Amino acid sequence: MRQYPVATPTMDKIYIEPTASTPEVIIDPESGKVKITGNSYPSNSTEFYAPILEWFENTLNEEAIEQLEVWFFFNYVNTSSTKHVIKILEYLEPYYLAGFGCQVYWQYDDGDDNMQGIGDDLKNYVNIPFELVKVD
Numbered sequence: 001m002r003q004y005p006v007a008t009p010t011m012d013k014i015y016i017e018p019t020a021s022t023p024e025v026i027i028d029p030e031s032g033k034v035k036i037t038g039n040s041y042p043s044n045s046t047e048f049y050a051p052i053l054e055w056f057e058n059t060l061n062e063e064a065i066e067q068l069e070v071w072f073f074f075n076y077v078n079t080s081s082t083k084h085v086i087k088i089l090e091y092l093e094p095y096y097l098a099g100f101g102c103q104v105y106w107q108y109d110d111g112d113d114n115m116q117g118i119g120d121d122l123k124n125y126v127n128i129p130f131e132l133v134k135v136d
Helices: 044-063 080-097 115-125
Strands: 014-016 025-026 033-040 067-077 101-109 130-133
Touching: 014 044, 025 044, 044 080, 067 080, 067 115, 080 101, 080 115, 101 115, 115 130
Parallel strands: 033 067, 067 101, 101 130
Antiparallel strands: 014 025, 025 033
16 A cells, blocks of 8 residues: 555646655746755655656656756655665756756755765766755
8 A cells, every 4th residue: 555645747746745754845847946855764765756756757758847956955864765866866967968957956954974975975976066055
């Protein structure tokens, strides 16, 4: 039985309410903003991230968003969730290289060396504009 909300993987806006173990997800193609914030250690990360990845796959292959901004701000992210973040970045890279506007922001709390380190690693993994943003 599916325990996470079902989101429509189209140009429609997606909103997934946060829980103690899952992030808030806002995907708004009209504004060109994607925000994934909070904790990310769902019991089944593949199931949780499936509609998000479907949206990226379908939308970036079929539609053009003039300027796409993707914001990540995790309090905690486990390894399996990080793999899905990498998949999102892998969808963004060819989109950016095809000439579409794309910017990734990785926010982290001042003093959170772990989240800063994960952001550094992800930034070096892809060839897209990727900015680390320290939050005081």
